[in-house]
Amino acid sequence: MKDQYRITAEQATKWGISLLTKCNLNKEDAGIVVNALVKSNLRGIDTHGIELIRHYARRFTTIRTRPIEIVQENETTCLIDAGDNYGILASTIAMNKAIEKAEKYGSGVASVRNSNHFGAAANYALLAAEKGMLGISTTNAGVRIPPWGGKDAFLGNNPVAIALPGREYPIILDMALSVVAFQKIVIHAREGWTLPEGWAYDSNGEPTTDAKAALKGMLTPLGGYKGAGLSVMMDLLCGAISKNGFADNVLSIEEYDKPRHVGHFFVAIKIANFLPLDVFKELIDSYSRKFHAVPRKDGIDHLYLPGEIEHEKYKDRLKNGFTLTQATMAHLNKVADEFGIEHLA
Ligand SMILES: NC(=O)c1ccc[n+]([C@@H]2O[C@H](COP(=O)([O-])OP(=O)(O)OC[C@H]3O[C@@H](n4cnc5c(N)ncnc54)[C@H](O)[C@@H]3O)[C@@H](O)[C@H]2O)c1
The missing domain is CATH 3.30.60.50 (Hypothetical oxidoreductase yiak; domain 3)
Structure with a gap:
C-alpha cells in the first residue's frame, strides 16, 4: 500500500459525483458540492477537500431533508431555510443571492438557517470577489472551544473569510478561530x-x-480571549440573526441522524459603488508591491498576503494534481464500498 496517492481534480470530481448521485443527489447539485470540495484541495486546504464527502454521503442517506427555500427577502437582504440539506448547496444559493442584490443595490446580505457543514468559508467569499465585490462568509459549527477561562466547550470553531478582488488573484483571509x-x-x-x-x-x-x-x-482559541470573542460574534451572526441554533444547539458533523442547526451569514458589497474597480485593483497592486518589499527576517524567502499561498497551490495543483494520504484514501475507499462504487485510487 502506498503512503501517498496522487489524484487529479478531474478524477476526484468524477468519483465524488458518482458517490453523491448514489446518495440520491441529482447530478447538477452533486457537481456543485463536489466542485466546492475539490476546489479546497486545489487551494491546498485538504482538511476541507474531498475527504469530507464521507460525512456528507452518510448524513444525507440517514437524515430526512426538505427543499432549500427563501423564507423572506427584500431588496438587500434574504433569509434562507436550508431544510437540513447540504450546506454547500444552501450557501451557494445564499451568496449568489447576496451578489445579485449587491449588483443591483450596492450591497446584499444573506442569512441561512437549518443548514449543515459548508466546507471552506473561502468558497463563498471568493464568489463575490470574482464578481468585483467584497465578500464575507461565515458559519457556526459544533462546539469545540471553551469560553476564555472556561472548562467546557461552548463555542464553535466558526470560520470567517473576507475576500477582495485583486488583479492577479483575490486577497482572501479564510481562517478558523482556533x-x-x-x-x-x-x-x-x-x-x-x-x-x-x-x-x-x-x-x-x-x-x-x-x-x-x-x-x-x-x-x-486563536489569540486567547480575542479569538474566543470572535467566535461568539460569528455564532450570533450565524445563529441569532437566522433564528437558528447557536452554541451547544449546533451539533457535531458526525451526528448523522440529527438536524445540526448550522447557520451561515454572507455579505457582498459592490466595490464599483465606491470607486472604479480598475482603480481599486491598482490600489491592491500598489499595496501588494509595498507589502512584499517589507524587509524579511533571515530564512524567510517571501512574505505572503492572505490567500497568496492558496493561489500558488491552486495553479500548481490544477496542473499536477494533489496527494491524499493512505489514511484518507482508506476512508474514501471504505465509503466507496458502502455505496457500491469504484475506489478513487
Ligand atoms: N465549515 C466549518 O465548519 C469549518 C470550521 C473550521 C474551519 N473551516 C475551514 O478550514 C480551513 C482551514 O482554516 P485554518 O484556520 O486552518 O487556515 P490556515 O491557518 O491554513 O490559513 C488561514 C489564513 O492564513 C493565511 N496564511 C497561511 N499561512 C500563511 C503565511 N505563512 N503567511 C501569511 N498568511 C498565511 C492563509 O492564506 C489563510 O487566509 C478554512 O478554509 C476554514 O474555512 C471550516
Whole structure:
C-alpha cells in the first residue's frame, strides 16, 4: 500500500459525483458540492477537500431533508431555510443571492438557517470577489472551544473569510478561530503525529500535545480571549440573526441522524459603488508591491498576503494534481464500498 496517492481534480470530481448521485443527489447539485470540495484541495486546504464527502454521503442517506427555500427577502437582504440539506448547496444559493442584490443595490446580505457543514468559508467569499465585490462568509459549527477561562466547550470553531478582488488573484483571509482547524487534529490523530504545543486542550481543559486526547478535548482559541470573542460574534451572526441554533444547539458533523442547526451569514458589497474597480485593483497592486518589499527576517524567502499561498497551490495543483494520504484514501475507499462504487485510487 502506498503512503501517498496522487489524484487529479478531474478524477476526484468524477468519483465524488458518482458517490453523491448514489446518495440520491441529482447530478447538477452533486457537481456543485463536489466542485466546492475539490476546489479546497486545489487551494491546498485538504482538511476541507474531498475527504469530507464521507460525512456528507452518510448524513444525507440517514437524515430526512426538505427543499432549500427563501423564507423572506427584500431588496438587500434574504433569509434562507436550508431544510437540513447540504450546506454547500444552501450557501451557494445564499451568496449568489447576496451578489445579485449587491449588483443591483450596492450591497446584499444573506442569512441561512437549518443548514449543515459548508466546507471552506473561502468558497463563498471568493464568489463575490470574482464578481468585483467584497465578500464575507461565515458559519457556526459544533462546539469545540471553551469560553476564555472556561472548562467546557461552548463555542464553535466558526470560520470567517473576507475576500477582495485583486488583479492577479483575490486577497482572501479564510481562517478558523482556533489556533488550527479541528480537521488538522483529526489528521494528526489518524497519522499518529504529535501536536505542536498550543493547539489543543484535553477533556479536563489542560493543554495537550497528544492528538488522541485532543480529539476528546477542546481546541485552543486563536489569540486567547480575542479569538474566543470572535467566535461568539460569528455564532450570533450565524445563529441569532437566522433564528437558528447557536452554541451547544449546533451539533457535531458526525451526528448523522440529527438536524445540526448550522447557520451561515454572507455579505457582498459592490466595490464599483465606491470607486472604479480598475482603480481599486491598482490600489491592491500598489499595496501588494509595498507589502512584499517589507524587509524579511533571515530564512524567510517571501512574505505572503492572505490567500497568496492558496493561489500558488491552486495553479500548481490544477496542473499536477494533489496527494491524499493512505489514511484518507482508506476512508474514501471504505465509503466507496458502502455505496457500491469504484475506489478513487
Ligand atoms: N465549515 C466549518 O465548519 C469549518 C470550521 C473550521 C474551519 N473551516 C475551514 O478550514 C480551513 C482551514 O482554516 P485554518 O484556520 O486552518 O487556515 P490556515 O491557518 O491554513 O490559513 C488561514 C489564513 O492564513 C493565511 N496564511 C497561511 N499561512 C500563511 C503565511 N505563512 N503567511 C501569511 N498568511 C498565511 C492563509 O492564506 C489563510 O487566509 C478554512 O478554509 C476554514 O474555512 C471550516
